[in-house]
Amino acid sequence: MRGKRKRQEEPLCKKHREGLAWFCEKDLELLCAQCRVSSDHGDHPLMPVEEAAATHRRKLKSYIESLSEQIKDTEIRSEMQMSKCFELRQKIENEKDELHSEVKQLKHFLEKGQIARLISLLNEETNVQEN
Numbered sequence: 001m002r003g004k005r006k007r008q009e010e011p012l013c014k015k016h017r018e019g020l021a022w023f024c025e026k027d028l029e030l031l032c033a034q035c036r037v038s039s040d041h042g043d044h045p046l047m048p049v050e051e052a053a054a055t056h057r058r059k060l061k062s063y064i065e066s067l068s069e070q071i072k073d074t075e076i077r078s079e080m081q082m083s084k085c086f087e088l089r090q091k092i093e094n095e096k097d098e099l100h101s102e103v104k105q106l107k108h109f110l111e112k113g114q115i116a117r118l119i120s121l122l123n124e125e126t127n128v129q130e131n
């Protein structure tokens, strides 16, 4: 292995034509030594670019990791919701069927002129509860 090779195209400051060795944390901007002393970034937190790159790479990595976790989570949840939705629809259909047959029974009951019987049945139930 050879020693460190200097990067062929080191980015230079467009204003001062100097190597961008500093990173302004506030403006998220790369600065050269001359920019650094300019009043524009006077009270801004500055970091050596290597350090900033490492920090941001780390941050970015953990950000991407948590983001992909979130995406996975959301995918799982939406899948679950979709199947839940299906289940719910199924349940509603079943309930509708049940209700429909109940209504049919009730109608049948009424048609047969058995309202009185129904009322007495209801009253019986009430009496039992009251005792």
Ligand SMILES: [Zn+2]
Pocket: 013, 014, 015, 016, 017, 018, 031, 032, 033, 034, 035, 036
């Ligand atoms: Zn500069």
Ligand SMILES: [Zn+2]
Pocket: 024, 025, 026, 027, 029, 040, 041, 044
């Ligand atoms: Zn700045």
